Amino acid sequence: MRSLTILVFLAIHLRGTIADGNDWINPEFALKKTGAPDAQKRIISFAGSTAKDGPWTVYGDAKVLPPDGQKTDYYSWAPYHWPECNFCQSGRTHLTTGGSRANGTNTTDSTSDGDLGPYEDGGGDETDDDNDEESTTNSNEDGIIDDGPPTVTTKLPISHRRMVRRIKEFSHSSFVHRRQQGVLPSDPFLPGNPLVDSSSTTTDKIASGTAGAAENARKTKTSQGKEPTKTNAGGSDCTPSPTKSLPPSYTWTSCKYVVRDGKLNPDVRELPGVNNIVDVTQSVLYNALAPVLSGPQSGSQTAISFIDKFFLDPSTGMQPRVRYGQMIRGPDQKDGQYIGVIDLRGIVKLVNAVQVMRASKAPAWTSDYDSRMKNWAKQYVQWLHTDPLGQKALSAPNNHGSFATNQLASVNILVDDTSAAAAALKSYFSNQFQDQIAASGEQPFEAVRTRPFHYRCFNLEAMITNAKLGDQLGLDFWSAKSKYGATIQNALDFVMTKGPGKEDITDIFPHIAAIAIAYGDPTGRYTAYLKKNDKRYQEAPYYYYNQAGALTKAPTSKNKMAEDPLDGLAHLAETDVPTPTSVPQATPTIPWECPTAFATATEVQLDDGVFVTCDELKHFYGYAMDTVNGSS
Template sequence: MWKAAKTSTLVLLAACLSWAPAVHSFYSYDNDFIPPQYFLSKNWSNTTLEAQQTILAWAEETAAKGPWSVMNKTITPPSGTKHDYMSWAPYWWPDCSKAGNTTELTPEQSTPTLRVFHSTTDILSHLARFSHSIRLYACISGIVWVTCAYVPRDGQFNPDVRTLINDIGNFGDMSDAILYNSISWAINGDSKYPTRIANWIDTWFLNNDTMMNPNLNYAQMNRGPTGQVGTHTGILDLKSMAKIAVGILILREGKAPEWTTEVDNGFDAWIKAYIPWLTSAKIALEEMNSANNHGSFYFNQLASLQILSGDKDGAKQTIQKFFTGIYENQIAANGDQPFESERTHPYHYRAYNLQAMLTNARLGAYVGFNAWNVTTKQGGTIKSALDFAMTKAAGSEPASEIYMIVQAIAASYGDPGNTYANWLLQNAGPDYVKDACFLWNQPLSDNGLVNVTSLTSSASAAGAAATGKNQKANDASAVQRYGVLVYTLCVAAGLFVLRGL
């Protein structure tokens, strides 16, 4: 009898799993821009229910990492203040062959650690003898940073760029948190989301003790004996301003009480101090003229900031400049992206630039410029670039890098034969409907994967009426909460019975 009871209880617990929230593991999209009214209207299909659950979960997961500040780094920029943003060029490695070593170091040896470098000079050997009592990592690394020349190794990420300085990672985490917390507020109206966002913006941009100065003078610095200066590639570090723009516009246009006039005005002032730097600094202009993904993401960033500052005309001019400028040479007649295909990780870089081009097109649509069918000099379009990329094997690179883009292209260009939806089902699997971006990349077929039978008959009968569609969104949110409650109670009951057995 005991075994039968235990078996029955385990069956109950297994049944409970059917009520478990369907949540995709967190994934940071390279960039995106979605009109705020898309979320505020709540005019969503019931098939986006699982994507909404994912967004609510990601809002909590990303929020747990904050707040963020440039003051958190342990290394001070050459300016002498941590208020200046700072990062190191990720694909540059020390070559100490002319600084006391006899040979150029391998990539593994080039990581600045005590084991590698305490034979480089007499002083390092002296310091090494006292390694049992003093902390040498930063000291020895610092000597390497200013003594050894740094050389590029494309595609080989130097791990020490995130060891002591992570302004770039912190900014990326914050942009994701702002995006998903703002969308979550649009989904269920919980005041905790805009409260968090206001705090994060204040901490990173406004508070005198923790704010970032409005420049990227020390972004992706090249280290070495010639000095510590930022490079144009560092402008890429703030590409996800587009995500922040989406979040702030949702709160502004949705009139979230927690997004106060004081914070909004303060952020607007910071942006208006940063845009002149972004449009005049030497390294910023070099990035603007970059022929590959770096240039594409520059226009993402500038147009997003112009929209946030209320300059839609300026944003439109910025997007037009992209599509009549560097874009013209980015896509070949067959859809290949030659500047990305020549890199050491072509699958990744094709997807990377595709996301940048897609974001520019979405920004353009928001300010009144239709870029979807703009062709390059060789006749390529964003769609043909994706179609080409879909034919290439990922190899050792994550195949998932292209999935979000396939969804976006299907939603933007249409997918009447379900070609893209079927490709997603075959390559990404049935979980593609749980992707956060499935909520905003609509219309897109769910291939019958989302079970909406639990929705109320009133929502199902609402049909095409706008009010009915809003009711569907509200009912979907209620179903999410109901499912979580049933799942929790069900599991608790099963565990209680097992404990009694």
């Protein structure tokens, strides 16, 4: 009880110290300084507090270099992979040196990805036997939480269940075809044992329409192949036991790495790039906005110094690529995974900051800085288009593809190529988006995860940002519909009605504010949700980003509110605005066909070690499962 009290106390007093999710504010609207005065003050305050931690570089104080030896290459490790050294038991047993954190042998650290931080999205799929089905008992028909958690925006560590991760290996050139799946770690000197038997399947009956239903069909495969570095000793394959203490890098380069279900390898924190990219882009945006919002005029200079150090300086600037993102370590380590591209999703904040400084004509943002930033951005666009990792990220059917589009569209805005930015957004809404929202508003590619509320909100974050980027370009994607007839608003309404279950309710707050401003809130439902669950929402930065008048192509922009911006949501509840579109019927009206992503593959990767088949998604779209083929 005392620990819980401390956590709640810290959460309340550290409120807002965690970076915002992706978002976009129209620079011209920001110049008006209208609406949400408390949120404006909070942004100014955060500009100063975050700046104290800067400047940052992509490599920080890391002692480990990327495979190419260039410290300025972005580098992160696959967070759920652990070494399977399988040392022979004869003779002395030696572990790598450098401390338990460095070599991943800390038997007391059972970190799950509820404490993952910036990796992908702050968390993956975790195991919780007490939460086999999605709970909606704490949500009424209006989506108002009757028995919610403390009203804080800082995310507390929450125990969730995890999807059994399919264990696969990756190469830079091949994404669909993978080698045989490996076994879960069995080395007694590595922390803990697998949570599940890798050869078994779950047989518990789970209702169709829950994340567990898809998980029921999963089997974790094992590899029968012999490792090239192993020798036969005592009748079993093993790696010769080292005769002396070895550095941590021996493990990273010599041992095979495999997925451990539900366990975050704590040594991924040895590489600071994933945290630093989040910190620098957030601080840059706050500091670019601060002078515009009547804060210290030095804010733009601070933002520029951080941009220069992290991106532009020849000796410290990050290479415009994500070649080594979420790399799986081992003897064959060469390149990262395409899912590592999402680590740079915060770049949309960098672009937003630059656009604000351009619009405000910040004296410190010189033509030289502008030219150098555009040159970096052009190279990054080229990498996304031409490198297999970038190409795969842009075509991913789930949140990875949505966030990659955030990056491509925003960076094209930075280089003044609005046609390319518009093309990227049109491609997304014409392709991945078509399969992302079912008739009911469900998001099958996110619902199949064992933290469905979180992942639905995560993809909503990216979809809303894409719509806002389109709005900035004069395009209306708020009215875009999936092939099942659903809009972004329908997706938000579904998540609200479904409720968070045992997950973190704070994930949805910014999206409610955005949807209320874009589509309207004539009944006050969205406002009531925030007032009920986030009593200080008017102080949150997201509240300022979602003010009346900030959008030009949304349904509400056709109303007189757009010309008379007031204090956002409080005003919306009292004003005549367009009626939100009704949630489509849950039963689809078109024949079933697998999402486009399965046209050339029998299964699709969703995350680090997580794959899904078409059959496992079918019921989330509202279609009956095919029991003849073994689906349930």
